[in-house]
Amino acid sequence: MTTPSGPVVSHRFRVGLLAGAFSCLMLSAAQAGHPRVEDWQGQYTCGQGLTGLTLAMTTDLSGQVQALFHFYGIPQNPTVPDGCFMMSGSVQARHLVLLPGEWRKHPANYVSVGLTGDFGADERLAGTITGPGCTVFMLSRVAQAPVLDDCGSAIS
Missing domain, CATH: 1.20.5 (Single alpha-helices involved in coiled-coils or other helix-helix interfaces)
Structure with a gap:
């Protein structure tokens, strides 16, 4: 053998x-x-003036997006109240479209808004807020943005 x-x-x-x-x-x-989970942080302008924005997004493989739009006061405009609402939409070829959904924290006299924007190669997202008196937004990707109060744990 x-x-x-x-x-x-x-x-x-x-x-x-x-x-x-x-x-x-x-x-x-x-x-x-x-699914891809990303946090974006920056500012936008609407009727209340310059406002802080954190956008927490989850994107599935088909490009469908669920997001939390969390707005708040910033040093340049500290009287803006804290609020947030859900959004849904899609991303195709680096172009994002989100429509407003259910409120999570609804300050008096505020309306939910939509947005359209484009992802830049420099980890920035910029575009237009679609709502009364609104203009543009500019966000940068962050490792993990803090989400406080009733706006936490909104995406499942």
Whole structure:
């Protein structure tokens, strides 16, 4: 009886390497299949003046977006109340369209708004707020923006 020679051991080693590489590829593909979650922070202008904005977005593989629009006062306009509402829409070819949805925290005399914008290569998102007296917004991507009060944990 003879023992396995060098070529058999080499074949087993190659099979093991291929199986390991396949497992890594499958894991990467599964991770890539998860929705993308991003936080954007900056400012926009509407009837109340310059206003702080944090936009927390979840985008699925088909480009459908669920978002939380969280607005608040900033040093240049500290009297703006804190408020937030849900949004939904889509992103296609770096162009985002979001429509307003359910309020999470609704300050008196405020209306929900929509937005359209484009993602820049420099991790910026800029565009137009669609609502009465509104003009433009400019946001930058942040690692994780703090969301406070009733506006927290709004995206599931």
